[in-house]
Every structure is written in C-alpha cells, then in structure tokens.
Amino acid sequence: xxxxxxxxxxxxxxxxxxxxxxxxxxxxxxxxxxxxxxxxxxxxxxxxxxxxxxxxxxxxxxxxxxxxxxxxxxxxxxxxxxxxxxxxxxxxxxxxxxxxxxxxxxxxxxxxxxxxxxxxxxxxxxxxxxxxxxxxxxxxxxxxxxxxxxxxxxxxxxxxxxxxxxxxxxxxxxxxxxxxxxxxxxxxxxxxxxxxxxxxxxxxxxxxxxxxxxxxxxxxxxxxxxxxxxxxxxxxxxxxxxxxxxxxxxxxxxxxxxxxxxxxxxxxxxxxxxxxxxxxxxxxxxxxxxxxxxxxxxxxxxxxxxxxxxxxxxxxxxxxxxxxxxxxxxxxxxxxxxxxxxxxxxxxxxxxxxxxxxxxxxxxxxxxxxxxxxxxxxxxxx
Amino acid sequence: xxxxxxxxxxxxxxxxxxxxxxxxxxxxxxxxxxxxxxxxxxxxxxxxxxxxxxxxxxxxxxxxxxxxxxxxxxxxxxxxxxxxxxxxxxxxxxxxxxxxxxxxxxxxxxxxxxxxxxxxxxxxxxxxxxxxxxxxxxxxxxxxxxxxxxxxxxxxxxxxxxxxxxxxxxxxxxxxxxxxxxxxxxxxxxxxxxxxxxxxxxxxxxxxxxxxxxxxxxxxxxxxxxxxxxxxxxxxxxxxxxxxxxxxxxxxxxxxxxxxxxxxxxxxxxxxxxxxxxxxxxxxxxxxxxxxxxxxxxxxxxxxxxxxxxxxxxxxxxxxxxxxxxxxxxxxxxxxxxxxxxxxxxxxxxxxxxxxxxxxxxxxxxxxxxxxxxxxx
Numbered sequence: 001x002x003x004x005x006x007x008x009x010x011x012x013x014x015x016x017x018x019x020x021x022x023x024x025x026x027x028x029x030x031x032x033x034x035x036x037x038x039x040x041x042x043x044x045x046x047x048x049x050x051x052x053x054x055x056x057x058x059x060x061x062x063x064x065x066x067x068x069x070x071x072x073x074x075x076x077x078x079x080x081x082x083x084x085x086x087x088x089x090x091x092x093x094x095x096x097x098x099x100x101x102x103x104x105x106x107x108x109x110x111x112x113x114x115x116x117x118x119x120x121x122x123x124x125x126x127x128x129x130x131x132x133x134x135x136x137x138x139x140x141x142x143x144x145x146x147x148x149x150x151x152x153x154x155x156x157x158x159x160x161x162x163x164x165x166x167x168x169x170x171x172x173x174x175x176x177x178x179x180x181x182x183x184x185x186x187x188x189x190x191x192x193x194x195x196x197x198x199x200x201x202x203x204x205x206x207x208x209x210x211x212x213x214x215x216x217x218x219x220x221x222x223x224x225x226x227x228x229x230x231x232x233x234x235x236x237x238x239x240x241x242x243x244x245x246x247x248x249x250x251x252x253x254x255x256x257x258x259x260x261x262x263x264x265x266x267x268x269x270x271x272x273x274x275x276x277x278x279x280x281x282x283x284x285x286x287x288x289x290x291x292x293x294x295x296x297x298x299x300x301x302x303x304x305x306x307x308x309x310x311x312x313x314x315x316x317x318x319x320x321x322x323x324x325x326x327x328x329x330x331x332x333x334x335x336x337x338x339x340x341x342x343x344x345x346x347x348x349x350x351x352x353x354x355x356x357x358x359x360x361x362x363x364x365x366x367x368x369x370x371x372x373x374x375x376x377x378x379x380x381x382x
Numbered sequence: 383x384x385x386x387x388x389x390x391x392x393x394x395x396x397x398x399x400x401x402x403x404x405x406x407x408x409x410x411x412x413x414x415x416x417x418x419x420x421x422x423x424x425x426x427x428x429x430x431x432x433x434x435x436x437x438x439x440x441x442x443x444x445x446x447x448x449x450x451x452x453x454x455x456x457x458x459x460x461x462x463x464x465x466x467x468x469x470x471x472x473x474x475x476x477x478x479x480x481x482x483x484x485x486x487x488x489x490x491x492x493x494x495x496x497x498x499x500x501x502x503x504x505x506x507x508x509x510x511x512x513x514x515x516x517x518x519x520x521x522x523x524x525x526x527x528x529x530x531x532x533x534x535x536x537x538x539x540x541x542x543x544x545x546x547x548x549x550x551x552x553x554x555x556x557x558x559x560x561x562x563x564x565x566x567x568x569x570x571x572x573x574x575x576x577x578x579x580x581x582x583x584x585x586x587x588x589x590x591x592x593x594x595x596x597x598x599x600x601x602x603x604x605x606x607x608x609x610x611x612x613x614x615x616x617x618x619x620x621x622x623x624x625x626x627x628x629x630x631x632x633x634x635x636x637x638x639x640x641x642x643x644x645x646x647x648x649x650x651x652x653x654x655x656x657x658x659x660x661x662x663x664x665x666x667x668x669x670x671x672x673x674x675x676x677x678x679x680x681x682x683x684x685x686x687x688x689x690x691x692x693x694x695x696x697x698x699x700x701x702x703x704x705x706x707x708x709x710x711x712x713x714x715x716x717x718x719x720x721x722x723x724x725x726x727x728x729x730x731x732x733x734x735x736x737x738x739x740x741x742x743x744x745x746x747x748x749x750x751x752x753x754x755x756x757x758x759x
Binding site: 037041042046047050136175208344347 | 402404405408409412415416419420422423428429430431432447458473474475476479492493496497498499500501502503504505506507508509510511512513514516517518519520521523524526527528530531534563564576580581584585588591592668670671672673675676677679680684685688689691693694695697698699700703717720724725727731
C-alpha cells in the first residue's frame with residue numbers, strides 16, 4: 001500500500017515536471033534545437049583534416065626539374081597553388097595578409113645541384129600561427145619531396161644503368177586504415193558529439209531544474225507536501241533521464257542517416273552504455289544543484305566541469321598524447337568511457353566483451369555521484 | 383541619461399555580485415584553468431602514438447627497420463604481438479592505434495627482388511591521429527628505404543649520390559610550432575564570450591524570472607541606463623579576464639606577444655561590447671534563466687569554440703559553413719588576436735575585421751534596445 005502511494009506521488013511529481021518543462025514553446029525548442037544544432041555544427045565544422053592548403057610558388061630556377069617539382073605539388077590533393085609569384089616580396093606580403101599559408105621558393109641552381117648529385121634544398125615559408133595545419137602541411141612537404149627525389153633517381157638510373165634499375169631496392173609501406181577507410185573526420189567526431197551533447201544537456205537541465213525551485217522559493221512548497229525526499233529526487237531526475245534518452249536517440253539517428261556514419265555494433269550495447277552515462281551526468285547535475293544557490297552559480301559551476309571534462313575525454317585529442325598525470329586522471333571522467341563505447345559501437349563494431357569495463361566504470365561513477373549528491377541533497381534541504 | 387542613475391544601477395549589480403564571492407573567483411579562475419588544460423594537457427602535437435609490432439620476419443633487417451620506430455618520439459611501442467589475431471585484438475581493445483606488421487621473408491625479398499613492403503594497420507576510428515600516424519610511419523619507412531638504397535649503390539660501385547630534395551622550412555609567427563601559441567587567442571575569445579554573453583544573459587533573465595524587473599521598470603531609471611548600469615560590472619570582469627589570460631600566456635607559457643597592448647585591450651573592449659549586446663539580446667528574448675543559458679551556449683560558446691578558426695581551420699570547412707562564419711564576431715576577434723599576439727601587424731591590416739565587429743555591435747545593440755522596448759509594454 002505504502003509503496004503504491006509512493007509510486008503515485010512520484011507520478012504526480014513527474015507530471016508536474018513534464019508540464020513545467022513542456023508547456024513553454026521556448027523550452028520545448030530547447031529540448032530538441034540545441035542538440036540537433038550542435039550535432040550539425042560539429043559534424044560540419046569539426047575537421048582536423050588538412051587538404052587544399054593554399055600555396056604560393058616562386059620558381060627562380062625555371063628549369064624542367066623545378067617545374068617537375070612544382071607539378072608534384074599541384075598534383076597533390078593536399079595543396080592548391082594559389083599564386084605563381086614573380087618576386088620574393090610577394091611571398092612575404094601574401095603571408096602577412098593571410099592570402100596563403102605556405103610559400104615555396106626554389107632558388108636558381110636547383111636543377112644544376114640535382115644533376116651534380118649534390119642534393120638540392122628548397123625554401124619553404126610557413127605561416128605557423130595555426131600550428132596544427134603548419135605541422136601537418138610540413139609533413140606532406142617531406143612526403144612530396146621524397147617522392148620527387150625517388151622519381152628523379154629512378155629516372156636517372158634508368159638512363160645511366162638500365163640493367164640495374166629494376167633491382168634498386170625499395171621498401172614500401174602499405175597502409176590499411178581500419179574502421180574508417182576514407183579517414184573521414186566526420187566519422188570520428190559525430191559519435192563523440194553524442195556524448196558531448198548529452199553531458200551538457202542532462203547535467204545543465206538537472207542542475208537548473210532543482211536550483212530554480214530553490215531560487216524562486218517553490219522548493220519549500222514542495223517540501224511541505226507529503227512527498228518524501230527520495231521521491232522528490234526521483235521525480236526531479238527521471239524526466240531528464242527520459243528526455244536525455246529521447247535526445248540521445250534523436251541525434252544517434254541523425255548521425256547515421258544525415259552524416260552517414262556507419263553503425264556496426266549492437267544497439268543494445270549502445271543503449272546500455274548511454275544509460276550508464278546519462279545516470280552519471282544526472283548525478284553530476286544533482287551534485288551541482290547541491291552546491292549552488294542560484295542558477296547563475298549553477299551555470300558557472302557546470303562550466304567549471306564541462307570544459308575540462310570535454311577537453312580531457314579524448315573527444316578531440318587522443319589521451320595517449322597527454323602527459324602521464326592527465327592520463328591517470330582520465331578514468332574518473334565518465335566522458336572518457338562513453339567516447340570509447342560510442343566509437344567502439346559505431347565504427348569498430350565491437351561488443352560487450354570488449355566494452356564492459358568501460359560501461360561498468362560509468363555505472364560505478366554514476367553510483368558514486370548519485371549517492372554522494374543524494375546525501376548532500378538531503379542535507380541542503382534541511 | 384543620467385550618470386547618477388547608471389551608477390546606482392551599477393552599485394546594485396556590484397552588491398549582488400559581491401554577495402557571491404565564490405562565483406566571482408571561479409569566473410576569474412576559469413581562464414586560468416582553461417589555459418592550464420590547453421597548455422599542459424591538450425597538446426595538439428600528436429606524439430607517443432601507441433604502437434604494436436608484429437615481426438614475422440625476425441631478421442637483422444626487419445629489426446633494423448623496427449628500431450627506427452622505437453627511436454622516434456612519435457610512437458611508443460606498447461606491445462610485441464605474436465600472432466595476427468593478437469594484433470587484431472590489440473586494436474579492438476584500443477591498446478594500440480597503429481600496428482606495424484613485417485611480413486615473412488621481408489629481408490629475403492628485399493635482397494633478391496629489391497622490392498619489399500611492410501604493413502601498417504591503423505585504428506582509424508580516430509581519423510586525425512590515424513592520419514598523422516600514417517604520415518609518421520611513411521616518413522620512417524621512406525628514410526629506411528633511402529638508407530637501403532645508399533648501401534646498395536655502394537655495393538654496386540655506383541656513385542653514392544643523395545639527390546634528395548630537402549625542404550628548409552622557415553616558420554613565421556610561431557617559430558617553434560607550439561600549439562599553445564596558436565590556442566591562446568582562442569582561449570581568450572572563449573573566456574570573453576562566456577563571461578560576456580552567459581553572465582549578461584543570466585543577469586537580466588534573473589530579474590525577469592524573479593519578477594524584480596517590473597520593480598526596476600517602475601523606477602525612473604531608463605532602459606538604456608538599466609542596460610549600461612547592469613552591464614558595466616561584467617564589462618570590468620571581462621576585461622580582467624582578458625588581462626589574466628594574456629598575462630599568464632605571455633609570462634607563464636612564453637607565448638610571443640608582438641603587437642601592442644593598447645591594440646589588444648582596445649579590440650577586446652570592442653569584442654566585449656559585441657558579446658554583451660548578444661547576451662543582452664538573448665536575455666530580453668527569453669524569460670527563464672535556463673532558456674537564456676542554453677541560447678547563450680548556442681550563440682556564443684559553440685561558435686567561438688568550433689567556428690572561429692582557432693581549433694579547426696575555417697578554410698577546411700564546407701563552403702556554406704564558411705559563409706556562416708562570416709557573421710560570427712568570434713571569427714574576426716580570433717583573427718585580430720592572432721595578429722596581435724603572433725604577427726604584430728599594424729592596426730591597418732586588420733581594419734576589415736575591426737569594421738566587421740563594429741557593424742555587428744551596432745546591429746546587435748539596435749536589436750537589443752528594440753526588443754527590450756517591446757517587453758515593457
């Protein structure tokens with residue numbers, strides 16, 4: 001009997017929350033708009049690929065060899081020759097203005113040095129104010145350079161010693177990118193965004209919903225009703241768990257059907273992982289609500305958590321490149337685990353046998369966060 | 383317009399902020415934390431990629447090649463596999479991102495046919511790391527291949543010429559290619575967007591939500607005076623954050639600063655006016671703090687983080703998205719900051735960006751003032 005009553009009270013609470021959340025067209029938009037917009041922006045904008053880098057060329061040698069080198073660049077999909085400069089000043093000015101990021105300067109005597117077998121050097125000017133693009137582009141340069149040198153060498157050997165040419169030893173590297181054969185950035189970012197958006201949504205909604213009652217003063221009103229505290233907490237958090245699950249489904253479908261990211265694993269595994277993750281986010285949101293008295297504080301506090309959590313989760317940068325200290329810290333971040341689960345399920349198609357430690361870790365974190373915040377929440381009501 | 387009324391408004395807001403010293407501290411510490419994270423943890427330079435090695439040849443030659451992988455900073459050998467299945471397992475479990483497999487008879491083939499190949503298997507679910515790892519692996523194998531050719535030429539009595547083309551890169555503006563230097567401008571922009579738009583949008587939405595806005599309106603204070611008075615303290619906080627960010631970046635992390643401090647603060651003020659107007663516009667169009675904060679997130683934080691070009695280069699985005707970035711104030715501000723920090727170019731070279739910011743500011747202020755007027759009726 002008492003349990004039934006209790007269920008009824010949680011039910012009322014749920015109804016109140018849903019009415020409150022859904023009655024305002026603004027808020028209704030907030031439940032669907034931001035996640036979808038974030039998905040679109042991330043999907044289209046977040047690319048670390050470096051293609052068609054704008055390049056200027058100053059060819060002071062103007063020989064067959066130098067033109068051959070330039071054509072190696074124009075043939076590559078990494079570079080786009082924006083200008084053939086005539087003077088050195090043009091390079092400097094163009095880089096200053098930001099017309100192109102790189103400039104290639106082939107000195108006179110380039111071909112002569114090559115023919116003498118001396119090894120020729122070419123100057124490259126790099127606008128490194130975006131260090132990532134610059135680094136990657138420099139890598140492409142050396143690839144193209146050795147390709148050119150190799151072509152030139154075998155060409156020459158064919159002319160001078162044709163009988164030996166076919167025996168010139170060479171070691172090739174065959175590369176096989178698994179799971180994402182086209183090395184498509186979208187495939188990498190889109191699954192990650194689901195974890196990102198879910199954290200922001202669920203954590204903020206939960207924290208704000210509770211703090212709002214406190215700020216407006218309706219929390220006392222709720223507390224004088226016969227509702228028990230755990231019922232209140234359940235009634236407060238359950239709607240956001242449902243809304244979060246709805247949004248997660250929505251943007252997962254978006255990722256698959258709009259961006260065409262393959263889904264190779266098992267839906268049930270994903271659902272299990274996301275549930276554990278959402279619970280952890282809920283726990284965190286509830287915890288924030290216990291440490292903040294106003295919504296402004298809740299906002300600042302959630303920012304305090306969101307930024308480091310996202311940047312240290314391996315969402316955009318591999319954890320293996322971080323310093324050891326941060327690598328050790330990363331298992332206590334639920335987002336680290338959901339990233340592994342999301343990419344594992346979407347791209348690798350691996351199942352529970354591989355992902356269970358991560359799901360278990362999230363469940364454990366959720367349990368800790370929820371119990372700590374429920375305990376604190378009790379206190380903060382008294 | 384009365385200076386006294388504006389001051390009274392400001393004093394009220396300052397009292398409200400001071401009641402909550404913890405939040406204030408967090409707001410000022412936020413840029414520090416971001417800089418520390420970006421400075422120490424999120425190095426965009428990808429190194430120590432976990433590598434798994436499977437040597438099916440197990441000869442001196444294959445070991446020579448694999449030693450080259452061990453010798454670089456780019457890879458860290460985490461596993462020596464003993465079967466192909468083991469390799470697959472390591473990649474599935476995420477233990478390694480790259481696996482190098484030397485096929486059987488590698489050295490045999492190299493000696494007799496002159497042609498041999500090794501395999502690199504990459505976990506490309508992280509496309510970026512895979513791409514960079516691929517480039518590293520390629521350059522290691524190419525270097526090895528060149529070494530082999532030189533040895534071979536010597537044995538066959540051919541002139542040991544190295545006709546290689548070497549590139550002498552001269553990197554400008556960020557000579558050591560530290561990602562920190564490229565990131566700091568972005569962090570400054572993010573922090574200012576957050577402080578400027580988030581806090582502003584909440585401060586007015588709060589008055590609506592608590593019903594104190596009506597009380598404010600019933601006083602003789604004008605709407606422009608409310609606007610200026612309420613925003614002034616946040617303006618000061620925003621500028622303090624800028625100073626903290628720039629100071630830490632330059633003196634702690636050693637990011638070069640080549641422009642003038644006057645230009646930095648002048649442009650920051652302009653940007654702050656833009657984001658604060660945006661926050662103000664958001665707050666008058668939404669009546670709850672939750673709504674305001676979510677909209678502020680969408681309108682400021684997200685575009686500043688993703689579309690301003692500080693983390694992801696704009697030229698690499700699809701063309702429609704590139705068009706969208708043109709209306710974003712953050713894009714122009716990041717450009718200006720990069721110029722001020724790294725390039726040290728004159729104000730004239732960023733006149734276009736400054737003009738764009740000014741136009742956006744005027745448009746936003748007009749919109750916000752109008753929207754606020756409607757609300758009063």
